[in-house]
Amino acid sequence: MAAARLAAGNFFYTMNISSNAHFGLSAFSDQAGTSATSYWPTTTASCDPAWLHGGSNNFPVPLVNLDKSKSNFDDVNDALNGKGAILPLRPTGKTNIADSLQSALNELTDAAKYRPRAKRAIILFTDGVPNEPGGSSAAAESAAFAKASLANSKGIPIYTIGLSQNATIKPKEDAFLGDNKGGSGKGIAFISGNNAIYVSVTKSADLNKAFQTIARSLVVLQ
Structure with a gap:
């Protein structure tokens, strides 16, 4: 998780200095957060013991709203690092x-x-x-694919990064998030269209490269 936070932070930094980007953030667990201080209270397993802000309950799932008048870079960065009023991102709960x-x-x-x-x-x-939702993987995937179709109709690409290092989960992740290239499935990126791409990460050392690949694509498309 620490490597993912660092790579995501580098992505936001790159976009912030290379383009006039405005950022939002929607963290999720069993459900998506609805405010900067949203948390999911039912998780009891310890979270990321190497993370200074880790704990055993009240895990943050912050929402940082998009703002037409400012970039929100500082707010999103705070969510990654656990500063100020915005609670830090942590692994927890369902998906x-x-x-x-x-x-x-x-x-x-x-x-x-x-x-x-x-x-x-x-x-x-x-x-x-x-x-989630629906209580089964099939129902949950169907719901997510429906949102990807909606994004497609709005001209909004969904770029995807698969972070799993689990050999059992990875093929499912490639199928679900895929762009129908490199052996991946017709997943979220493919369905959303509009030049979206999927980047599969097989080791933590490649996380930064994955985010930077998407950053370059976004800057070109502006």
């Missing part, structure tokens, strides 16, 4: 990707929040496959 994608789409289609001439995009990074 409700559909809810988080809907949250992101709500931000990107709200005329009061997005800039009309700006390139809109979602970057989804996860270390697993969905298991």
Whole structure:
């Protein structure tokens, strides 16, 4: 998790200095967060013991709203590092990707929040496959694919990064998140279209490269 936080932070930094990007963040567990201080209270397993802000309950799932008037770089960075009022990201609970994608789409289609001439995009990074909502993997995947189809209709690509290092989960992740290239499936990136790509990460050392690949693609598309 520490490597993922660092790589994500480098991605936001790269986008912030190389483009006029405005950022939002929708963290998720059993459901997506609804505010900067949202948390999921039912997880009892210890979280990322190497992380200074780790704990055994009240795990943060912050939402940082998109803002037409400012980049929100500092707020998103705070969410990654656990500074200020925004609670830090941590691994916890289940995986409700559909809810988080809907949250992101709500931000990107709200005329009061997005800039009309700006390139809109979602970057989804996860270390697993969905298991909520619906109580089964099939129902959860179907719900997420429906959100990807909605993104496609709005002209919003969903770039995906698969972070799992688990040999059992990895093939499922490649199928679910894929762009139908490099052996991946017709997953979230493929369904969302609009030049979205999927980057599969097989070792933590490649995390930074994955985020930077997407950063370069986004800068070119602006």
